[in-house]
Amino acid sequence: MRIDGRARALIAADDRGLLYGDGLFETLRVRAGVCPLWDRHVARLRVGCRRLRLPPPAAGALERDRDALIAGAADAVLRITWTRGSGMRGYAPPLAATPRCVLALAPAPAIPVHWYARGIRVRFCDVRLARQPRLAGIKHLNRLEQVLARAEWRDAAIAEGLMLDTGGHVIGATAANVFAVIDDMLVTPRLDQAGVAGVGRAVLLDAFPKTRVRALRRTDLERASEVLLVSAVRGALPVRRLDARRLPVGPWAR
Structure with missing residues (x-):
């Protein structure tokens, strides 16, 4: 797992994704160290960002985190979670949000x-x-x-x-x-x-x-x-x- 570009597994308790579901996610299949549908998933993530008025991922940042996780992965699932980040209490989103990015790699599901x-x-x-x-x-x-x-x-x-x-x-x-x-x-x-x-x-x-x-x-x-x-x-x-x-x-x- 990587959070905001670092290998760690703990997220701030004031994250708006945790508190209000204020964010997006993508679940990608990984085969032989490659995400075949990467471009389509990132495009949908960006559409979601526009819809929720979230700052989109910076060019190249997601790819660097992805590559650090999936290198050598034969058959896995990669999840991208993109939240509005930490904020004060209340539904009103912060005027200048700092999004939080969580990437997690797990074994592919066993499908009969x-x-x-x-x-x-x-x-x-x-x-x-x-x-x-x-x-x-x-x-x-x-x-x-x-x-x-x-x-x-x-x-x-x-x-x-x-x-x-x-x-x-x-x-x-x-x-x-x-x-x-x-x-x-x-x-x-x-x-x-x-x-x-x-x-x-x-x-x-x-x-x-x-x-x-x-x-x-x-x-x-x-x-x-x-x-x-x-x-x-x-x-x-x-x-x-x-x-x-x-x-x-x-x-x-x-």
Whole structure:
């Protein structure tokens, strides 16, 4: 772990990221000492900084910290946490913020190979995502909705949970974006009111420019011929069972 360019693991108790969730984060897959999607993650981090009116990372600073951590890492996950830094009590942000940067490296999650070959089991969550256009799309530090949703099940056979917003629209999984094949067309939810516009999602949208980005309801997924969950860490995982409904691992997943 590195905090503000130094190898350490303690953070100030008055950090606004800790006190108010005032900040952003990115979670990157590392393979053979390289972050393949680095540029996309940094671009999204900068978008989040503009949205939250946070000073962005200085050019080169993140790269130096990254290189110090991932050298020799064969298969790992790197998390960047970017907060507004320390400040006085109260919600009002400091006029001249000094952001704090935390980089942490951890082993890559153990993902069963059969998940990719045979698909995963997924459920719908009861917790709904609040609609807030100002925060929609970015990866801000407040993940309490996802924490509560993930607490709804303990069955290890269920790999993920799908979340709707308070308007009843499908947004994504607790830690992934969702794609579906409906009427032979690849579709993915609009994320202008809630949710995170994932880097893995962006890769697929670039690769398949005819994908339709539109509002989706639960009933749309219930008639889909394929459902996929996509993230930068796990890649694309086909869904073989959504609640009680069984789905094929079809050509789009392949």
